[in-house]
Amino acid sequence: MSLPPLRKLVVPALLGAGIVATLGREVVFALGMGGGANLEVFRLAFGAPNMMGQSMAPTFVGVMLPLLAHAAKKGPDSELRMRQRILRFNFWGVALLCLFGILTAEPLSHLLAPGYQGDALQRVAAQLRILWLFFGLTGLSFAARTFLSQREVFWPGASTSLTVSICFVVAGFAIAGGWLPNEATSLSWAAVVGGGALLLLQLRANPYRKADFQKPLRKIEGEPSLALPMLGALAATVCASAPRFLDRAYASSMPSGSVAALEYSYNVLAAPGILLGTSFVMMVFPAFARGVASGSPRKAAKQILPAFLWTTCGALALSLLVHFFAEPLVTLFYQRGAFAEADATATARVLRWQSLGMMPMVAGMILAQGFLGLRMIRFLLLLSLVRILIRWLALELFLERWTLEGLGMAYTFTEALALVLAAILFLRRLPPKAPAVSIAHSA
Numbered sequence: 197m198s199l200p201p202l203r204k205l206v207v208p209a210l211l212g213a214g215i216v217a218t219l220g221r222e223v224v225f226a227l228g229m230g231g232g233a234n235l236e237v238f239r240l241a242f243g244a245p246n247m248m249g250q251s252m253a254p255t256f257v258g259v260m261l262p263l264l265a266h267a268a269k270k271g272p273d274s275e276l277r278m279r280q281r282i283l284r285f286n287f288w289g290v291a292l293l294c295l296f297g298i299l300t301a302e303p304l305s306h307l308l309a310p311g312y313q314g315d316a317l318q319r320v321a322a323q324l325r326i327l328w329l330f331f332g333l334t335g336l337s338f339a340a341r342t343f344l345s346q347r348e349v350f351w352p353g354a355s356t357s358l359t360v361s362i363c364f365v366v367a368g369f370a371i372a373g374g375w376l377p378n379e380a381t382s383l384s385w386a387a388v389v390g391g392g393a394l395l396l397l398q399l400r401a402n403p404y405r406k407a408d409f410q411k412p413l414r415k416i417e418g419e420p421s422l423a424l425p426m427l428g429a430l431a432a433t434v435c436a437s438a439p440r441f442l443d444r445a446y447a448s449s450m451p452s453g454s455v456a457a458l459e460y461s462y463n464v465l466a467a468p469g470i471l472l473g474t475s476f477v478m479m480v481f482p483a484f485a486r487g488v489a490s491g492s493p494r495k496a497a498k499q500i501l502p503a504f505l506w507t508t509c510g511a512l513a514l515s516l517l518v519h520f521f522a523e524p525l526v527t528l529f530y531q532r533g534a535f536a537e538a539d540a541t542a543t544a545r546v547l548r549w550q551s552l553g554m555m556p557m558v559a560g561m562i563l564a565q566g567f568l569g570l571r572m573i574r575f576l577l578l579l580s581l582v583r584i585l586i587r588w589l590a591l592e593l594f595l596e597r598w599t600l601e602g603l604g605m606a607y608t609f610t611e612a613l614a615l616v617l618a619a620i621l622f623l624r625r626l627p628p629k630a631p632a633v634s635i636a637h638s639a
Contacts, residue, residue, distance in 0.1 A: 240320050241321075259426055259573075278419075280412045323384045341398065348482060370382070457543040460530060484565075493569075522547045522548040553608035556611035582614065
């Protein structure tokens with residue numbers, strides 16, 4: 197079923213508004229907090245829960261939507277049974293991850309900020325305990341996003357960045373105006389409010405049926421496991437996020453303000469990149485999943501190839517624009533209030549080289565969903581592990597000579613090399629027909 201033109205426009209429009217709000221968030225942060233220690237503490241703590249939420253949402257949909265499509269082809273009882281299982285799995289899985297994150301906040305702070313000691317580490321751990329609540333609230337919407345994607349209702353998911361960023365903008369203005377304390381805690385609780393608002397938006401779209409909450413249907417013989425593929429996908433997600441944590445860890449050992457410069461730079465890069473990649477995945481992946489379910493994955497991939505090429509070419513053009521105009525862009529977006537000229541220079545030094553990684557980042561996002569749709573989670577996990585190794589080697593190689601520029605170079609080098617490997621694996625493993633084995637054995 198093709199999307200009506202209006203619904204096609206709503207997703208990129210909401211994502212675009214979210215990107216504007218995200219940039220607005222960074223401008224307000226720069227206005228009220230500059231590159232100070234309080235913002236760095238929040239950045240270091242926010243990274244893990246936010247990355248888990250951002251990465252797990254498409255991963256969860258990528259794993260569960262093909263399963264739901266297969267179940268729907270077998271009849272209404274099979275589909276209902278799968279919906280009930282997905283809903284329960286979502287609740288208990290997110291609850292356990294959230295509890296685990298809160299309980300392990302202190303040792304996790306050592307991993308996220310190896311350059312910090314004493315009171316600074318305790319402050320990071322305190323923010324982590326709050327921010328895992330943010331992950332819990334956003335994570336409870338994963339099943340809802342899966343059910344809505346099946347119906348091709350994308351606006352709640354497309355509103356994610358907009359909703360959370362608005363809460364940050366309000367908090368940032370309150371900090372700049374003196375109505376909230378200039379502390380990391382103010383931003384952490386703003387994130388929790390944003391997570392709650394996001395969950396309410398998903399519920400507003402009526403993703404559930406009454407039968408989803410009724411007594412579970414009896415187990416159907418031969419039904420696939422949810423835990424095995426999701427555990428594999430979770431491991432791949434954590435590994436895929438690890439290079440960003442490595443960036444922050446190395447930056448935390450560099451002069452003060454390096455973490456802030458890294459994050460300000462990444463948000464300029466991620467704004468258009470996420471708009472392009474997420475728009476593509478939201479609107480195209482359900483059709484690809486149906487093509488896989490019908491036994492024609494190669495045909496489905498061929499149909500989306502033109503859109504893929506247009507998207508990646510757009511990302512390449514934007515990345516070159518940002519590369520050549522990095523300093524004026526940083527000055528335009530950030531240099532006001534507490535954000536000094538030195539902060540702008542440091543951010544531009546990172547951004548100039550990090551921006552060149554936008555195209556491989558976007559293409560990698562799309563290929564990752566393709567691997568999930570084809571149930572090739574082992575290959576996705578392998579690629580994630582290879583990316584960690586590449587990033588570590590790149591940071592060791594580039595930082596000693598180029599310092600801040602080395603952070604951007606390491607990012608681009610990793611994304612470009614990982615994309616080449618992913619494309620080769622995807623093309624070599626793309627079957628002419630859907631794999632006959634159960635997804636339970638593909639993790």
